[in-house]
Amino acid sequence: MEIQQVAQRLVELCRAGKYEQAHEELYAPDAVSIEGDGRQADGVTIGMEAIRHKGREWANNIVEVHGGSVGDPIVAQGWFSVVMGIDATYKDMGRMAMQEICVYRVRDGKITHEQFFYDTDKS
Template identity: 75%
Template sequence: MDTKQIADRLVELCREGKYEQAQQELYGEDAVSIEMDGLPPGALGNASGMDAIREKGRRWSENIVEVHGGSVSDPIVAGDWFSVAMAIDATYKDMGRMPMEEICVYRVRDGKIVHEQFFYPTS
C-alpha cells in the first residue's frame, strides 16, 4: 500500500474504534509513538517498538469508562507523511470526563507506519 492507502485505511479503522487492528495491520515492528512534552507524571508517554505501542494502547483503552463522542478527519497526505485531526469526548477512570482534540502525524516507510506523533494542549 502507498501512503494514501495507508492513511485512508487508518482513518477507516479509527472511525470504527478498531485501534488495535490498525496497529496490527498498518504499523511496522520498529514504529515509534511520540507524545507531547510536559505531560503530567503517570501519563502515557513515548513508546518505541510495537510491543511498547500495543501496551500503551492497552493502558489507554483500559482507562476509558465511557466514550461520549469523537471524530476522525480525512487525511492530508504529503509524500511519506500524513496527518489526521482526531477528537474524543470520553470519561476516564483517572481524569473524569475530558474532551480532547489533537493533530496526529504519521510517517510511512516500506508500506508501514513507522512514526506517529501527537500534538495537543497539555495544560
C-alpha cells in the same frame, strides 16, 4: 501499500474504533510513538509491543466514550496527518473532551512513526 492507501485505511479503522487492528495491519514492528513533544517521562514509546501496551492502558482507563471524530487525512510525501477528537470519561481524569493533530510517517508501506500534538490542560 501506497501512503494514501495507508492513510485511508488508518482513518477507516480508527472511525470504527479498531485501533488494535490498525496496529496489526499498518505499523512496522519497530515503530515509534511520541506523545506531545516527547519530553515527558513516558513520552516516547518504541516497538509495537510497547505501543500496543500503551494503547491497551489508554483504553482500560476509559469509563465511557461520549463522542469522537476522525478527520480526513492530509498527505505530503512520506507523511500524513489527521485531526482526531474524543469526548470521554476517564478513571483518572473524569470527563474530558480533546482534539489532537496526529502525524504519521510511512516507509515501505508501513507506519514507522506517529506523534500526537494536543493540549493537556482542561481549560
